[in-house]
Amino acid sequence: MFRKSLIAVALSLVSGVASAATCSIDINSNDAMQFDTKSIEVSKECTEFTVNLHHVGKMPKNVMGHNWVLVKTPDLQGVSSDGLKAGLASDYLKADDSRIIAHTKLIGGGETDSITFPISALNGTDAYTFFCSFPGHQALMKGTLKLVD
Template sequence: MNIRKSLIALALLGCAGVVQAAPNCTIKLKGGDNMQYDQKSVSVSAACKSISIELEHTGKLPVAAMGHNVVVTATPDADAVARDGLKAGAAGGYLPAGDARVLASTKMIGGGQTATASLPGNKLKAGGAYTFFCSFPGHSSLMRGTVVVTP
């Protein structure tokens, strides 16, 4: 009986090594009235068919005073997209309309609100350089982080 239990235990241990964690396909961020996201780096898998972005504004100020969004771009494009977003103004969500450099973005939200967006997983390549930031005027220098794409 002990030999049988030992063999079963060994078989289960062997199977445990084969089981892999599900790929992370969600970027979850919180941002508040302190003009900071709760994370400076997020990680997603290149194996994802679709990547979800979830933003929660934990502050109390309205969108006109302290709006936040999440914009994902290739890192070399981030500063230019943020600058060009100022020209789009509040009506454009501080993002240039139809800008191909914007890989994904949530809408601009105020305190207590949430927003979601998604992008096809094939827009992000493992090892690529990607940045997330808030495009509200003056926020992109503080509310910025790195998207790490794993194989």
């Protein structure tokens, strides 16, 4: 009897973790200029979505800095080139750029940063791209994000 209820509690814990996990993602970046995620699906059941960006490398942010920046795909080149002009002091992002939907700060090896944004910032028709705005990284450090049922 006790054992059965223990199993029921364990099962409910597991399912609780599973549904919470769909509204956040952990992404690793490294010294080889890579994200370990190429596509992200965000459930429409989420009200907010959280990205936890980890830099698992050792290099400092002025040499191998990474951030996670979300834009509509057609805005990618414009946000990226304006970010380059903004420079390291601005985390390679133009200040108050309304085209940026969400972004973490720029981090170096061993660091982590998180960003939470409302799902109301997304819709089911636009295509979204996430990328790292550090100079030269976008070619490798890029992926897609979409809203799913």
